[in-house]
Amino acid sequence: MTDRSTSPVWHPFTQHAVQGEMPTIVRGEGAWLEGADGRRIFDAIASWWVVTHGHCHPQIMAAIKAQADRLDQVIFAGFTHPPAEELARLLVDMTPPELSYVFFSDSGSTSVEVGLKMALGYWRHSGEPRRRILALEGAYHGDTIGGMSVGERGIFNAPYEPLLFDVSRLPFPHAGREQDTLAALEKACRDEAVAALIVEPLILGAGGMLIYPPWVLTEMARICAAHGVLLIADEVMTGWGRTGTLFACEQAGVAPDIACYSKGLTGGSLPLAVTLCRAEIFDAHYSQDRRKTFFHSSSYTANPIACAAALANVRIWQSEPVLERTAALAAAQTRGLDRFRDDRRFTNARQIGTIAALDLVVGDAGYLADIGPRLYARFLARGLLLRPLGNTIYLMPPYCSTADEIAAVYDAIGEVAGEV
Ligand SMILES: *Cc1c(COP(=O)(O)O)cnc(C)c1O
Numbered sequence: 001m002t003d004r005s006t007s008p009v010w011h012p013f014t015q016h017a018v019q020g021e022m023p024t025i026v027r028g029e030g031a032w033l034e035g036a037d038g039r040r041i042f043d044a045i046a047s048w049w050v051v052t053h054g055h056c057h058p059q060i061m062a063a064i065k066a067q068a069d070r071l072d073q074v075i076f077a078g079f080t081h082p083p084a085e086e087l088a089r090l091l092v093d094m095t096p097p098e099l100s101y102v103f104f105s106d107s108g109s110t111s112v113e114v115g116l117k118m119a120l121g122y123w124r125h126s127g128e129p130r131r132r133i134l135a136l137e138g139a140y141h142g143d144t145i146g147g148m149s150v151g152e153r154g155i156f157n158a159p160y161e162p163l164l165f166d167v168s169r170l171p172f173p174h175a176g177r178e179q180d181t182l183a184a185l186e187k188a189c190r191d192e193a194v195a196a197l198i199v200e201p202l203i204l205g206a207g208g209m210l211i212y213p214p215w216v217l218t219e220m221a222r223i224c225a226a227h228g229v230l231l232i233a234d235e236v237m238t239g240w241g242r243t244g245t246l247f248a249c250e251q252a253g254v255a256p257d258i259a260c261y262s263k264g265l266t267g268g269s270l271p272l273a274v275t276l277c278r279a280e281i282f283d284a285h286y287s288q289d290r291r292k293t294f295f296h297s298s299s300y301t302a303n304p305i306a307c308a309a310a311l312a313n314v315r316i317w318q319s320e321p322v323l324e325r326t327a328a329l330a331a332a333q334t335r336g337l338d339r340f341r342d343d344r345r346f347t348n349a350r351q352i353g354t355i356a357a358l359d360l361v362v363g364d365a366g367y368l369a370d371i372g373p374r375l376y377a378r379f380l381a382r383g384l385l386l387r388p389l390g391n392t393i394y395l396m397p398p399y400c401s402t403a404d405e406i407a408a409v410y411d412a413i414g415e416v417a418g419e420v
Helices: 058-068 082-094 108-125 145-150 158-163 178-191 214-226 248-252 279-285 304-319 322-338 371-381 403-419
Strands: 025-029 032-035 040-043 099-105 132-136 168-170 194-199 230-234 258-261 273-278 346-352 355-360 392-395
Touching (some): 040 403, 058 304, 082 099, 082 273, 082 304, 099 279, 108 145, 108 194, 108 230, 108 273, 108 279, 132 145, 132 178, 145 158, 168 178, 178 194, 178 214, 194 214, 214 230, 214 248, 273 279, 322 346, 322 403, 371 403
Parallel strands (some): 132 194, 194 230
Antiparallel strands (some): 032 040, 099 273, 258 273, 346 355
16 A cells, blocks of 8 residues: 555645555566566556557667667657657658658647647748647546647646646537537637647547547548647557557548647657657757747757667558458457446447547536545456556557457446446
8 A cells, every 4th residue: 555654756646635556566477467466467558558569569678778878868849769760750651641741749739839839920921820739528638738728627737737838629420410519610610710729630549539430530621620620649659559440630631731649659668759740840949040949949859868768669560460350359349338338327339449438427526526546446456457547448559459359448448337
């Protein structure tokens, strides 16, 4: 038990006054974590959505060790290094041809901040005063001030409200009401000087694993293009195979103007993020006038060891049948969900690629309802890392998870639902 009498660590998204036992993890392998006490925990949420191929993947670990022997860190302004150059080229090759420049940062949140700054810089340097940002209701784009501003407002950011900038919200495209979203987008593009629309493509993650169809994204992209509005795709969660394709935008045939990738970029081994953009956006900042410089950096921008880990990840994608693995995982998820489709204890069974979710029917839903922590504790007691969003139970496992392991998670979901 970790409490304030024994540890000085202040954990993220953790209310220490009610936090129960906190396992100390000393080892990770594949889809499994191992505690200091020797217990094994199945990582059914990929350690907060970051681990793709599995923990401590041998090729990624080897690349990290090799790079650590050569170059640990170097300033990235005025200097460059091979892992970043090579990675940037590969990323440009793997993404839509329209995306031709790569800006490095350290986390999903910073990749979003960079995307927003790129969009506003583009309009300012192009001499057109567009400043309005559009976002989807229920969105999550990170916990920095810009990320919170474009994300859903609520208990998570209420104390910081005075710092958050105003954005226009589009209703989430719920099934049957997609036209409301598209109509709101059309209207905003006509009525306001819209700089950009930021979206999580095909699925809202932290907002409750809410899925919408590719055609809606296609239409949103079309409307944006018709009005010259930049489309920012926040693929921080959806990227690197989660939704069944390398990137979610592929399913909609959409090439965003700006794309943010982070979580699976290093296979989940080290923090790194990139924001890719179209040449027009780079070009708007390209000038003999130094005032048009893109003024953004963080100390560890494009850290060589993190870039080497990302390169190893990309090589795994290039040389191994990763999409076959994600398809097999997706099939295992479908079989698991199917067991509960007619089960009245659950509702809204849904899936996109490797991500599956279902809602437990309870009186008090919502993130702060005590059902979330109660489920969490019961799953943990069974050796499962599942972290429900309120009454929404979701699985987002590493791609090395076996069909039997996934089936066992669904066994546990059925048992736990019977207990609570
Ligand atoms: C996790 C997440 C972020 C923030 O990423 P961090 O690395 O936690 O800063 C941003 N956008 C989406 C869609 C995410 O899921």
